[in-house]
Structures are given as structure tokens and as C-alpha cells.
Amino acid sequence: MNPQLEIIITAVIVSSACALLGVFLVLRKMAMMTDAIAHTILLGIVLVFFITESLTSPFLIIGAAAMGVLTVYLTELLQRTKLMAEDSSIGLVFPLLFSIAIILITRYAGNVHLDVDAVLLGELAFVPFDRFIVLGRDLGARAIYIMGAILLLDLFFVTLFYKELKLVTFDRALASILGFSPLLIHYALMGLVSITAVGAFEAVGSILVIAFMIGPPISAYLLTDKLSNMLFFSLLIGIINTLIGYQISVYFDVSIAGSIATMIGITFLFIFIFAPQRGMVTMIYTRRIQQLDYAVKSLLFHLYNHEGTAQEKEESKRDSLHEHLHWEDRFLEKILKKVIREQYVVVKQGYLKLTPGGREYLIKD
Template sequence: MTPQIEIQIIAVIVAAACALPGTFLVLRRMSMMSDSITHTILLGIVLAFFVTHDLSSPLLIAGAALMGVVTVWLTEMLSRTRLLAEDAAIGVVFPLLFSIAIILITRYAGSVHLDTDSVLLGELAFAPFDRMILWGRDVGAKAIYTTGILLVINLAAVVLLFKELKIAAFDPMLAAVLGFSPALVHYGLMTLVSLTAVGAFQAVGSVLVVAFMIGPPVTAYLLTDDLKHMLILSGVTGAVNGILGYQAAAFFDVSIAGSMAVVTGIVFLGVFIFAPRRGLIRSLLKRRNQKIEFSKAVMFLHLLNHENSPEEPSEAGVDTVHTHLHWTCKFTGRIIKSLARDGYVEILGGLVKLTSLGRTDGIDHYNELFSK
């Protein structure tokens, strides 16, 4: 297997592993917590290293995961005081813990291979050089297996606890009524996020972990309302972003992790603009149509209110009605033409008059519209 293929496999696995807990972070409106955790776990790694003096010790993973939970706890503790909003609490805790880790590394571990640049940006190009040797045989890049185990853990957790995660994400009160602790589910999810971050950042860096953990889920969120479909679509989108990002990096000769993050952003932007149900274009068209429909209703009720009244020649005149509605002549003409196409109005003797269809179907239509 070539290094190029191994790099893309690692990217696909990491993207899928990050998308699973990331989906629930997006649904719980805790996206920025992933950024906080992926940085503050560095302090857990540093403290665990000071205890073990071994960069390959599994205690480093345990320390990082524990620090991720501590980050969440400190953030929520500050937020519960109601003196700080959650985003402000993250803005306090995240830089504090991360800066402590940087100071400890530069002061006490300068000669140790704890490179803050590689922690942040990662370097997928080096991943194939760290080989997995079993019984004297090279079986591939070690990162394939470590991230593969991470994916299996996340997948098993989501499958086994799908109901609990779903209910806790959408209705914590119902979760408590059904007999399981929303807080336990919450901290379990945060532990999963921490494990994912520490298991993936060595290969891809914390920036790409955040990109994979949030980018694909928010992309899928714009495309579907079904949680199962959202989880699947998040994983597939992340995998595609990883492959396209690698191809772009190879073509332009740039950072692999950076290219994947950029592709993730570009794909999200494309979906954000063109999504059939929640895209920007669809939203603008929907707002435009709502404005037209509301204006048609206002015009219809205005004509109905002044029909056969002494003020009708002025209030319903083709050349004067716009002054009473405070609209432009051009916009008023568009509304009249639209109502005429519906068969609700007609122009007789310079007046905009309701048709017989307008007095029957039109009244029912707009009554139903305003009752919604």
C-alpha cells in the first residue's frame, strides 16, 4: 500500500470518527466546545507526561480525556453562575488551560518531542512513516489502526446509546423522566469528544479535528432532518472532504491538513448556498414569496374593505391605491398583476375590483393564510 493511499485512508477514518460525536455537538449547540477541548487536552497530555516520562504511555490518552471533561465542567460551572454566557466561559477556560500547557512545554519539556505546531496543524504526510510492526511484519501505518479503533469505539457508543443520545440532545427533561441522567449522557459525550480529539490530533492536528467534527455535521444538518441520515451523511461528507482535500494538497503542493480543512469549508459553503430546503438561495426565495403573499393579502383586504364605499375611487384607483398602502407604483403594479393572474381582481373603469372568484375563493384563501 502506497503512502498516498494510507494518508487518504487515515483521513477518511478520522473524518468518520469525528463526525459521529460532532453531530450531537451540533444538535446540542455546543460546536465551539470541540475547539476548546481539542486545545485544552494538551494540558492533560503534558501533565500525564510529567508523571510517566513516556510519550507512548496510555496514561497520556487518559490524562487528555480527563482534561477534556474538566474543560467542560469548568465552562459549565462558570456558565451556571449566570455572570457569564457559555461562549464567554469557553473564551476564558480555553485560553487559560491551553496557555498553561504551552508554558509547561516551553519551560520544562523543551527537549521533548511535544511540538505545539504539530499539535495544532498536524502533518498527515508523516503518518505513513510511523509503522505498525506485528511479529516482525509491517502491517501498515500505525495511525490507521489507532484511528480505526477510535472509529469503532465511537460507532459502538452511538449505536448502543442512540436512544439516550437522541433524547438527551432534543429533550433533556424527557430523558430525566424516562429514568436516565442527562448529565451522565452529556459528560459521556464529552468524554467521547475528548478521546476522539486526543486519538486524532497526533495524525491530523487539532485544527483538522475541529473541521471534521463540526464541518460535515453542519453540512448534513442543512440537508436532512433525520438523525440517522444526518449521522451517515456526516461521515460520508467528511470522508469525501478528506479525499478531495488530499488531492487538492497534492495538486497545489500545500499542507494536507490545511487543504482538507479548506475543502471542508468550501463544501459547507456550497451546501449553505444551494441546499434545496435550508440553503441561502432557497431561504431568500422563500422570504421573497412570503413578502409577495403577504402584500397580496394586504391588497386584497384593502380592496374588500373599501368595496362599494364612497372612498373606493381613491382607495382602489389604479393610479392612487399605492399612496394609501405606502408602496411604490412598480411594486403595487406587480401585486395587482399577481392577483389578476390568480383571478381575484380585475381592472374596471380605472379601479381595481374584486372578481366573483375573489369574493369566494379569495376570502377563504386569505382567511386560511392568516389563521396559520
Template sequence: MTPQLEIQLIASVTAAACALVGAFLVLRKTALLSDAISHAILPGIVLAFFHTENLNSPLLLVAAAVTGVLTVGAIEALGRTRLVKQDAAIALVFPALFSIGVVLISRYASGVHLDIDAVLLGDPAFSWIQRFEVGGWDLGPQSLWLMGTVLVLVAAFVGLFYKELKISTFDAALAGALGLAPAAVHYALMTLVSVVAVGAFDVVGSILVVGLMIAPPAAAWLLTDRLPVLLGLSVALGVASAVSGYWMARLFDVSIAGAMAVMAGVLFALCFAFAPHRGLVAQARRRARQRVAFAERMLLVHLLHHEHTPEADRECRVSHLQEHLHWAPALASRAVRAAERGGAVRRSGDRLALTDDGRTAAQRAMVG
């Protein structure tokens, strides 16, 4: 396997793990917690490194998970005081913890690989160098094994506790009434977020972790309301961001992590604009259809009101609609065409007349 393929595979597995766990953060509307956790776990990692002096020690994962849970607990404790809102609590807790980690690194670990740039930005280009060897056999990059294990852990957690996650995500009160322990599920999920974040540090850095946790699930939420489909789309969009970002970085000779973040943003922007039901284009079309439908009803009421009156010959003309109803020519034309297609009016030159169906529709519109 070539280094290029290994980098793409490592990034794809990392993106899949981030997107899968991030989907529940987005659905719970706690996406800011991903940013808080991915930064606030830094002092836990640093303290564990000082103790073990080994960047590959599993104790770093444990320390990060514990720090992540403590971070969430501190944020929620501040929020429960009702003296500050949750976003303010997040802004108070995670900068303080992250700053402690940065100070510890700059003061005591400036000469090791655990530096600020590596933690913030990561570099997928070097993720394949450290190898996992057993008995002299090269079994592939350590990062791939690490993130593969994390992905399996996330997938197993989602699979085993799917019902609890689903109910507590959309109705925590119902989950509590059913005895599903939503608080325990919440803290277990936050622990998993911490594990994913620290596992992805060496590969993509904490900044891209946030992007991969939030952008793909947010884009998927624009495409579907079904949870299983949303989870699958989140993973697919995360992997697409990683692979397309890698090739974009190669094409333009730029940062791989930065290119992946850009592609995650591009995919979200495309879904934001062109999602079939929630995209900006779909919303604009829906508003345009609603405007024409409302104009059509107004047209029918107008024709009914002036039907069989002395001024009918003047009022029931297309050219007069712009003057009487203050419509733009394009809107008047679209309303007339819509009424004609629906069999509500007959047109003879510039003259309009209601059909029986149109008269019934106009009367219904006036009543309703």
C-alpha cells in the same frame, strides 16, 4: 500498502471518527464545545507528557478526556450562574486553558515533538512513519491503529447508547423523565469528544479536528432529517473531505491538513447551496413558486372583482395587470401562465376570463 494509501486511510478513519461524534454536537447545537474541547485539553496532554515523557502513552488520552470533561463542567458552571451566556463562558474558559498549555509547551517542551505547530496544524504526511510492530512484524502505522481503535470506540458508544443519545439530543427533559440520565450521557459524549480530539492531534492537529467534527455533520443536516441517515452521511462526507483533500494537496503541492479543511468547507458550501430542500437554490425556487402562487390568487380575485362590470374589458387584460397591480411584466406573465395551466382562466388574445374552477378558487381565496 504504499505510504500514500496509508495516509489516505489514516485521514479517512480520523475524519470518520470526528464526523460521527461531531454529528451529536451539531444536533445538540453545542458545536462551539468542539472548538473549546479540542483546544482546552492541551494542558492535560502536556502535564501527562511531563509525567510519562512518552508521547505514545495512553495516559495522554486519559488526561485529555479528564481535561475535556473539566472544561465542559467549567463552561456549564459559568453558564448556570446566568451572569454570562454559554458562548461567553466558552470564550472565557478555553482560551485560558489553551494558553496554559501553550505556555507550558513553549517553556518546558520546546525541544520535543510536542510543539505548538504540531498541536495546532498537524501533518498527515508524516502520520504513516511511526510503525506498530509486534514480534518484528510491521502491522502498519501507529496512527491507523490508534484512530481505528478510537473509531471503533465511538461506533460502539453510539450503537450501545443510540436510544439515550437520540432522546437526550432532541428532548433532554423527556430523557430525564424516562430515567435515561441525560447529564451522564452528555458528559460521556464530551469525554468521547476529548478522546477523539487528542487521538487526532498527531494526524490533523486541533484546528482541522474542529473542521472535521462540524463541517461534515452540518452538511449532512442540510440533506436529511433522519438521524441514522445523517450519521451515515456525516461519516461519508468526512471521508470524502479527507480523500479529496489529500489529492488536492498533491495536485497543488500544499498542506494536506489545510487542503482537507478546504474540501470540508467546499462540500458544506455545495450542500448549503444545492441541498434539495434546505439549500439556497431550493429556497429561492420555493420563494419564487410561492410568489407566483400568491400572484395567481391575486389575479383570480382581481378578475372576479371586475367580472361583469363596465370596466371589465379594460381591467381583465394582461397588459393592464402591470398598471393596476404594479406587477413586473415577467411576474404578470408567470401568474397568467400558472392560472392557465391550472384551468382557472381562459385567455383570448390579451383578454382574460375566469372558468368555473377559477371562480370557485377566487371565492375561496377571498374567504380564506
């Protein structure tokens, strides 16, 4: 197989595995747990490395995955004390474990090859150098086999436990009542996330794994309300970004994973701004309309409530209206213009008066 193809295949496998699990992380509001896991697996790697003195042993993945699960456990332990919010507990656990890893590396691994930068940054371009050789036959890049196995495992888990995952994600309480164990599913998922992150860090580095895991799912989240669609869109966006990102990186001769992560970011921003129902443009437009409508109604109600009362004169005086409504002058002018144009209100000698049309508009809904 030619090296370019090997790199592309690895990148597509990595991004598919990440995009798949990421959907559940995002929906379960655990996106930053990925960040924590991505950092703490370094400690797992360091510890296993000290025991086995090898960077290729399969125990490395197990050790790192165990550290990932431990991270989740410690974070939740801190949270259960109710002494801090979830984000703080994440932000306390992972820097500590990461610092321990760094100290261990600087103190004891000085003369062996365990490059922190390599773990943090990773490099897809090196994938073809590490071959998978069985009985003297070269079967292709090793990363393809490792990540392929991890992707299959993830796919297997998601398909087999799709119903459970869905239920636990959207209605934890109901899942418990029906006899599914939310905790079991939760830890199985976090274990898989750790394994996937470990498998991926070699190729894309621990920081970019986060983009691969979160970017495509949140982009998909803005496009659909259905879990199955979200999974599909997430995979699709992940794969497309990988292919485009790869081409760009080849053209400019820059970091492949970095280029893919940048593409993921750009794609998200595009969807964020222009998504048909949940995009920023639509949101700003709808919110503005709602805000104006609400303000018009507030003004009309204000007049309506004071109609025929002793304070009517004071409350409907045009010049002091901004004080009663706590509005800025400019905003008041704008709303006044609107209600006068719509003929909900007439101004007589500096006082506002509801028209029959305005009253009808108020009562209408």
C-alpha cells in the same frame, strides 16, 4: 503496507470517527464545544507531558480527554450562573486554558520538544514515520491502530446507546422522565469527543479536527430529516471528501489535512446552495413567494378593513398608501402591479377598490 495507503487509511478512519460523533454534536447545538475542546486538550497534553516527560505515553490521551471533559464542565458551570450566554462561556473558558498551556510551554518546556504548531496544525504525511512495532515486528503505522481503536470505541458507543442518544438529543425532558440520565450520556459523549480529538490532532491538527467533526454532519443535516440517514450521509460525505482531498493534496503537493478540510468546506457550500429542500436557492425562492403573497394579502386586508368606514378615502388613496403600510415605494409599486394584474383591486381616480375577486381571494384561506 505502502506509506500512501497508510496515510489514506488513517485519514479515512479519522474522518469517519469525527463524522460519526459530529452528528450528535451538531444536533445538540454543541458544535463550538469541539473548538473549545480542540484547544484545551493542549493543556492536558502539556500537564501530562510535564509528569511523564514523554509524548507517546497512553496517559497523554487520558489526560487530554480529561481536560476536554473539564472544559465542558467549566463551560456549563459558568452557564449555570445565568450571568452569560452559552457562547460567551465557551469563549471565556478555552482561551484561558489555552493561554495557561502556552505560558507553561514558553516558561518550562523551552528546551524540550513540544511544538505548539505541531499540535495545532498536525501533519498526516508524518503518519507512516511512527511505526507500531510489537516484538520486533513492524505491524504498520501506529496512528492506524490508535485511531482504529478510537473509531471502534465510538462505533460501539453509538450502536449500543443509539436509542438513548437519540432520545437525549431530541427530547431531553422525556429522556429524564423515562429514567435515562441525560447528564451521563452527555458526559460520555463529550469524553469520546475529547478522546477522538486527541487521537486526531496528531494526524490533522486541532483546528482542522473541527472541520472533520462539523462539516460532514451539517452537510448531511441539509439533506435529510432522519437521524439514521444523517449518520449515513455524514460518514459518506466525510469519506468521499477525504479521498478527493487526499488526491488533490498529492497532485499539488500541499498539506493533506488542509486539503481535506477545504474539500469539506467546498462540499458543504455546494450542498448549502443547491440542496433540494433546504438549500439557499430553494429557500430564497420560497421566501420570496411567501413574502409577495403576504404583502398582497396585507394590502387586500388593509382595504377590506377600511371598506365602508369614515377613513376609507384616506386609507385607500394610492399616493399615501405607502405611509399606511410602511412600505418602500418600489415595493408598493410591485405589489400594486401584481394585485391589479390579478384583478383583486381596481384603481379609480387615485383610490383603490377591492374587486369581488379580491375579496374572495382574501376569504378563501
